[in-house]
Amino acid sequence: MTDHWIIAEGLVKRFGNTMAVSGVDLKVRPGTVLGMLGPNGSGKTTTVRMLATLLKPDAGHAAVGGYDIRTQPHQVRQLIGLTGQYASVDEKLTGRENLVLIGRLLGLSRSMAKQRATELLAQFQLEDAAHKAAKAYSGGMRRRLDLAASLVGRPGILFLDEPTTGLDPRARLNLWTLIHELVRQGTTVLLTTQYLEEADHLADDIIVIDRGRVIASGTPDQLKARVGAQTLAVKAGREVDLPAIIELISELVSGAAEVEGLQVSAPAASPDLLPAVVRRLDAAGIVPAELMLRGPSLDDVFLSLTGRHAEADSDAETTREPPR
Amino acid sequence: MNAPEPSPLPAHVSLASGLQQTFTLAWRTLLQIRHNPWELGDFSIQPILFLLLFLFVFGGAIAGSTEDYLHFMLPGVIVMNMMFVTVYVGHGLNTDLTKGVFDRLRALPIARWAPLAGRILADLVKQAWSILLLLAVGFLLGFRLGTSISALLLMSLLVLTMALAVSWVMVLVGVISRDPEHVQLFGFTALFPITFVSNVFVPVDTMPGWLTLAVSLNPVSSLADASRGLLTGGPVLQPALWSLGWALAITVVFAPLSLRALNRRLGRS
Numbered sequence: 001m002t003d004h005w006i007i008a009e010g011l012v013k014r015f016g017n018t019m020a021v022s023g024v025d026l027k028v029r030p031g032t033v034l035g036m037l038g039p040n041g042s043g044k045t046t047t048v049r050m051l052a053t054l055l056k057p058d059a060g061h062a063a064v065g066g067y068d069i070r071t072q073p074h075q076v077r078q079l080i081g082l083t084g085q086y087a088s089v090d091e092k093l094t095g096r097e098n099l100v101l102i103g104r105l106l107g108l109s110r111s112m113a114k115q116r117a118t119e120l121l122a123q124f125q126l127e128d129a130a131h132k133a134a135k136a137y138s139g140g141m142r143r144r145l146d147l148a149a150s151l152v153g154r155p156g157i158l159f160l161d162e163p164t165t166g167l168d169p170r171a172r173l174n175l176w177t178l179i180h181e182l183v184r185q186g187t188t189v190l191l192t193t194q195y196l197e198e199a200d201h202l203a204d205d206i207i208v209i210d211r212g213r214v215i216a217s218g219t220p221d222q223l224k225a226r227v228g229a230q231t232l233a234v235k236a237g238r239e240v241d242l243p244a245i246i247e248l249i250s251e252l253v254s255g256a257a258e259v260e261g262l263q264v265s266a267p268a269a270s271p272d273l274l275p276a277v278v279r280r281l282d283a284a285g286i287v288p289a290e291l292m293l294r295g296p297s298l299d300d301v302f303l304s305l306t307g308r309h310a311e312a313d314s315d316a317e318t319t320r321e322p323p324r
Numbered sequence: 325m326n327a328p329e330p331s332p333l334p335a336h337v338s339l340a341s342g343l344q345q346t347f348t349l350a351w352r353t354l355l356q357i358r359h360n361p362w363e364l365g366d367f368s369i370q371p372i373l374f375l376l377l378f379l380f381v382f383g384g385a386i387a388g389s390t391e392d393y394l395h396f397m398l399p400g401v402i403v404m405n406m407m408f409v410t411v412y413v414g415h416g417l418n419t420d421l422t423k424g425v426f427d428r429l430r431a432l433p434i435a436r437w438a439p440l441a442g443r444i445l446a447d448l449v450k451q452a453w454s455i456l457l458l459l460a461v462g463f464l465l466g467f468r469l470g471t472s473i474s475a476l477l478l479m480s481l482l483v484l485t486m487a488l489a490v491s492w493v494m495v496l497v498g499v500i501s502r503d504p505e506h507v508q509l510f511g512f513t514a515l516f517p518i519t520f521v522s523n524v525f526v527p528v529d530t531m532p533g534w535l536t537l538a539v540s541l542n543p544v545s546s547l548a549d550a551s552r553g554l555l556t557g558g559p560v561l562q563p564a565l566w567s568l569g570w571a572l573a574i575t576v577v578f579a580p581l582s583l584r585a586l587n588r589r590l591g592r593s
C-alpha cells in the first residue's frame with residue numbers, strides 16, 4: 001500500500017493573517033521516529049493537529065497509515081495516538097479512571113478497559129498514584145498519564161507534541177526511556193521538539209521547521225555534521241582578560257570565535273581543542289570564570305541553517321539569509 | 325502487530341456505538357462529582373438554602389403564611405434552580421476545551437456528536453436529581469400535591485425539556501468564553517435578571533404595569549405557571565404551550581449558533 005506510515009505534501013494552514021504552516025512535506029517510514037525540530041511558533045503543533053485530524057488543512061494533502069486525513073479521518077483516528085503539547089487528561093478524574101474512560105470509549109468491555117488501565121499504570125510507574133485525581137499529579141506524572149492515555153488502543157502510529165517540554169531532566173530521561181520502549185515494539189512516531197538533544201536521542205530522521213517551512217532534513221548525524229558537533233565556551237573572569245582569550249581562541253579555531261558579553265564561543269571541531277585551550281590559558285596566566293564544551297543546541301542549528309538565532313523572530317526579518 | 329490491517333477499517337461510527345459513547349461520557353461527567361463532592365453542594369444545598377431562605381424570610385410578607393407561600397414558591401424554585409444548573413453544561417464544556425480534553429476526545433474514533441451529547445445528558449441527570457431533591461424537601465416542609473403523580477412527572481418532563489433548550493444557550497456561552505470562570509460570570513449574569521424578573525417568588529399582580537409585561541413574556545414565568553398548575557392545580561394548558569414554544573424557539577435559535585461557534589473555535593470554520 002505504502003512505504004510510509006505518514007506522508008504529507010504541501011500542507012498549509014492559515015489562522016487569519018498568520019501563516020502557521022506554509023507547505024510542509026514530510027515522510028515517516030514504518031517503525032521509525034521522525035523528529036520535527038523547530039522553535040516556538042514555527043508550526044509544529046499545527047502540523048501535528050492537521051495530521052491527527054483535529055484541523056483541516058487549507059491546502060496540500062496527507063495520508064496516515066494509508067488513509068487520507070481529509071476524506072478518511074475516522075479511519076485515521078483508529079490508527080493513531082496523540083499526546084498533545086499540553087497534557088489533556090481530565091483533572092477531576094483519577095489516573096485510573098482517565099484510562100478506563102478512554103478504553104470504554106474505544107469499545108473495550110468494562111473488564112477489558114480496567115485490565116488495560118492496570119497494565120498501563122504499571123508500565124508508566126503510576127500505580128501509586130492510580131487512585132489520585134490527576135490534578136494532584138506532578139508535571140512528569142501528568143505527561144506519563146497523558147502518554148498512557150494515548151496508548152490505550154495500542155495505536156501503531158503515535159504523535160508526540162513536545163512530550164518533555166517543561167519537565168526536569170530526570171522526568172525527561174524517564175520519558176525518553178518509555179518512548180524508546182514503544183519504538184522498540186514497532187510503533188511509528190512523529191515527535192516534535194525544541195531540543196536538538198531530544199531529536200538526536202530519539203529520532204531516526206529529523207526535519208527542521210522554521211516559520212511553517214521545512215528548512216533542512218536528514219539523519220541526526222548529518223544535521224550535527226552541518227552544525228559542528230560541539231561548541232567550546234570560555235567565560236572571562238575579568239574584562240581585561242577578554243582580548244587575550246579572543247585572540248587565543250581565534251587562533252586555535254582559525255577565526256570563527258563569537259563574543260557575547262564576557263563569553264567567547266567557537267565550534268569545537270576537533271576533540272583536541274579543549275586541552276589545547278586549557279594549556280594556552282594556563283601559559284598566559286588567565287583563570288577563566290567558566291570553561292565548557294557543550295553539544296549543539298537548536299539555536300546553533302538555526303544559526304548555521306538560516307544565519308539567525310532561533311528566537312530572534314521579529315528583527316531577524318531584514319537580515320535573514322535565504323534558507324538552503 | 326501494529327501495522328494497519330489490509331482489510332479496510334470502518335468509515336463511520338454506528339448509532340449504537342455513538343449512544344454507548346455518549347453514555348460513557350455522561351458517566352465520566354457524573355464521576356467527576358465523586359472526587360469533587362462540593363460540586364454536589366452547588367446543585368443540592370444551594371437550591372435548598374434558597375427555598376428555606378425565601379420561605380421563612382418573605383413567606384409571611386408575600387403570601388400571608390409560609391404554608392401558602394411554599395405552595396406558590398416550590399414550583400418556581402424548581403424552575404429557577406433548573407436555569408442555574410444549566411450553567412454546568414457551559415462550564416464543563418469550556419473546561420474540556422481549555423484543558424485539551426476535547427481535543428483528546430476528538431482524536432479518538434468516536435461519534436463526533438458524542439462529547440457534546442454526553443455533557444448534555446449528564447446535565448439532565450443533575451437536573452432530575454435537583455428536581456427530586458427540591459420536591460423531597462418541599463414535602464418535608466409540608467407541601468401537598470394538589471394533583472396527581474402523573475401530573476408531577478409531566479411537570480418534571482416539562483422542566484427537563486426547557487433545561488435541554490437552555491443548555492444550548494450555555495453551550496454557546498461555554499464556547500465563546502475564554503475560561504471556565506467567565507462562563508460562570510456570563511451565565512449567572514444573564515440568568516439572574518431572567519429568573520428574578522419573573523413570577524417565581526412574587527405573583528405578577530403585585531408588580532407595576534410596565535414590569536408585568538416583561539414578567540409575563542418571560543419563559544421562566546410561563547414554565548413556573550405551568551409547573552404550579554401541574555403540582556398544585558390550576559390552569560396548565562396555556563402556560564405549558566407557551567413554555568414548549570419558548571423551548572422550541574430557544575433551541576432553533578441557539579443550537580445552530582452554538583454548533584457554528586464550536587466548529588469555529590475548533591478551527592474548522
Ligand SMILES: Nc1ncnc2c1ncn2[C@@H]1O[C@H](COP(=O)(O)OP(=O)(O)O)[C@@H](O)[C@H]1O
Pocket residue numbers: 015016018019020021038039040041042043044045046047591
Ligand atoms: N488557533 C490559532 N489561532 C491563531 N493563530 C494560531 C493558532 N494556533 C497557532 N497559531 C499561530 O501559528 C503559528 C504556529 O503555531 P504552532 O503550530 O503552535 O507552533 P509551534 O507548535 O511550533 O510552537 C504561531 O505563529 C501561532 O501563533
Ligand SMILES: [Mg+2]
Pocket residue numbers: 041044045046085161162
Ligand atoms: Mg507547539
